[in-house]
Amino acid sequence: MICMADEYQGKYKLLKPVFLIGFMGAGKTSVAQYLANVLGLASIDADEYLELMEDRVIADIFAEDGEDYFRDIETRHLEELAKRKLVRLIATGGGVIKRPANIEIMHSYGYTVYLGVTADEAAERIPNTESRPLFKNIDVARKTVLERMPLYEAAADAYVETTGRKVPDICREVALRLIDSGVLVKVS
Ligand SMILES: Nc1ncnc2c1ncn2[C@@H]1O[C@H](COP(=O)(O)OP(=O)(O)O)[C@@H](O)[C@H]1O
Numbered sequence: 685m686i687c688m689a690d691e692y693q694g695k696y697k698l699l700k701p702v703f704l705i706g707f708m709g710a711g712k713t714s715v716a717q718y719l720a721n722v723l724g725l726a727s728i729d730a731d732e733y734l735e736l737m738e739d740r741v742i743a744d745i746f747a748e749d750g751e752d753y754f755r756d757i758e759t760r761h762l763e764e765l766a767k768r769k770l771v772r773l774i775a776t777g778g779g780v781i782k783r784p785a786n787i788e789i790m791h792s793y794g795y796t797v798y799l800g801v802t803a804d805e806a807a808e809r810i811p812n813t814e815s816r817p818l819f820k821n822i823d824v825a826r827k828t829v830l831e832r833m834p835l836y837e838a839a840a841d842a843y844v845e846t847t848g849r850k851v852p853d854i855c856r857e858v859a860l861r862l863i864d865s866g867v868l869v870k871v872s
């Protein structure tokens with residue numbers, strides 16, 4: 685495994701918000717946390733923020749009010765996070781690309797990194813799908829990945845494959861892509 689710590693220790697800053705996009709289980713939440721810790725960046729998980737603001741877990745929002753309602757509040761909170769003065773690494777929810785307005789928000793304020801994963805590997809990573817109402821089962825997940833693939837691709841400024849790779853290795857590639865694109869810069 686490639687260890688990021690030695691190469692990347694030090695202070696880095698983001699010049700604009702970075703949005704991690706990709707299917708459920710791609711590792712958006714894990715990669716945002718790991719990268720933020722190693723590089724000393726501010727980060728936030730859009731789903732966790734939404735749950736905090738709404739005082740309900742996502743599974744309950746879907747069960748009580750349905751997906752359209754969830755998507756409306758997802759857009760509202762995404763825009764709010766994108767506009768914040770403190771520039772962050774933002775782990776989005778896997779369905780963020782379903783609304784063109786969300787893609788517009790991410791592109792007008794920041795930079796998107798698409799973390800690719802196969803449905804089969806995502807299912808191995810998240811055997812308990814209770815908190816992810818749209819994962820349902822492997823057949824639905826395979827179909828959803830296929831349907832969403834063109835949306836992720838169209839929305840992506842950069843692409844990093846995660847299948848068969850560990851989080852530190854993925855983070856190293858994400859960091860390199862962000863440095864190459866000029867979005868991530870070293871300050872000391
Ligand atoms: N590269 C990886 N290899 C193995 N397990 C992973 C990897 N990335 C994430 N995981 C695990 O998969 C699960 C889902 O990861 P998470 O970061 O929540 O994905 P997402 O936010 O994209 O849905 C978690 O249990 C996490 O520890």
Ligand SMILES: O=C(O)C1=C[C@@H](OP(=O)(O)O)[C@@H](O)[C@H](O)C1
Nearest residue numbers: 707708709777778779816817818
């Ligand atoms: O793909 C989706 O439609 C969703 C993904 C989830 O986030 P993760 O991708 O972090 O699991 C969460 O936003 C919600 O359950 C809907």
Ligand SMILES: [Mg+2]
Nearest residue numbers: 712713731775
């Ligand atoms: Mg997540």
